[in-house]
Amino acid sequence: MRDDTLHEPDQALHVEDLTVSYGAAPALWDIDLDIPPGVMCAIVGPNGAGKSTLIKAALGLVRPVAGHVRFLGHEIGAMRGRIGYVPQRHSVDWDFPTTARDVVEMGLYRSLGWFRRPGRDARARAMAALAELGMQDYADRQISQLSGGQQQRVFLARALVQDAPILVLDEPLAGVDASTEAIIIDLLKRLRDSGRTVIVVHHDLTTVQSYFDWMVMLNVRIIAQGPVREVYTPENLRAAYGRQLAMIAVPEGGAA
Numbered sequence: 001m002r003d004d005t006l007h008e009p010d011q012a013l014h015v016e017d018l019t020v021s022y023g024a025a026p027a028l029w030d031i032d033l034d035i036p037p038g039v040m041c042a043i044v045g046p047n048g049a050g051k052s053t054l055i056k057a058a059l060g061l062v063r064p065v066a067g068h069v070r071f072l073g074h075e076i077g078a079m080r081g082r083i084g085y086v087p088q089r090h091s092v093d094w095d096f097p098t099t100a101r102d103v104v105e106m107g108l109y110r111s112l113g114w115f116r117r118p119g120r121d122a123r124a125r126a127m128a129a130l131a132e133l134g135m136q137d138y139a140d141r142q143i144s145q146l147s148g149g150q151q152q153r154v155f156l157a158r159a160l161v162q163d164a165p166i167l168v169l170d171e172p173l174a175g176v177d178a179s180t181e182a183i184i185i186d187l188l189k190r191l192r193d194s195g196r197t198v199i200v201v202h203h204d205l206t207t208v209q210s211y212f213d214w215m216v217m218l219n220v221r222i223i224a225q226g227p228v229r230e231v232y233t234p235e236n237l238r239a240a241y242g243r244q245l246a247m248i249a250v251p252e253g254g255a256a
Helices: 051-058 100-112 120-132 148-161 178-193 205-211 234-241 243-248
Strands: 013-022 025-035 040-044 066-071 083-086 166-170 197-201 214-219 221-227
Touching (some): 025 051, 025 221, 040 205, 148 166
Parallel strands (some): 040 197, 083 166
Antiparallel strands (some): 013 066
16 A cells, blocks of 8 residues: 655655665665755765665665655655656667667657657657757667667656656766766756756766765765765765775865
8 A cells, every 4th residue: 555645745855764685785774865856966885885776776676675765755656757767778778679769759658658659749859858968860770779878868868858857867977988978967967957856876986076066975874965065075985985085086175
């Protein structure tokens, strides 16, 4: 039986007492976090910290041992279609025979219905989303024929066409070239500035301060969370990564 009671409706993402375990070892332990609406949030931490597990558990793709999650006060089941999700690129079967435009149109299926073919308006929306990412000329290209960065742009266009208030992206910049990274970050910032909430699993500490305004630092447990200027400190970096990496990624004007 679904609980329709609103919990923390003023938070884009509210996580309480979340624990996820793979076998005997916890992947996440007693996670409490709040991400407010209208921010561009980085989820950072070392390899094995549970970053991808956190967003998969929040999206209902991984079953937690304990805890609960709310998006805008609602359980995930009530938010289908209102969250745009871009998974890690290596988790997608890129050999599936479909075009870039087909992939983007899949983002409209919830509003269209699975058995209705996209009409002129839907096709126009898909093309507009591709154009936002400079991919309109590749609309009829098989996704297997696209480069890694182009594939990532297509999946971001699929999330974009949903017009969802919350976007969740799992390492969207991993393995992309500098021009693709610039295009993606520019779009995400514009979406944030329009009032959307953008939540990104991110791996590059050197760009956190210039790309994001909110931050969750994680290593199985929450190390720190809040505005980047408050969370991105040598002390928190040491707690999450250990002294060696913290020395490489000191905040501007900080000392390890």
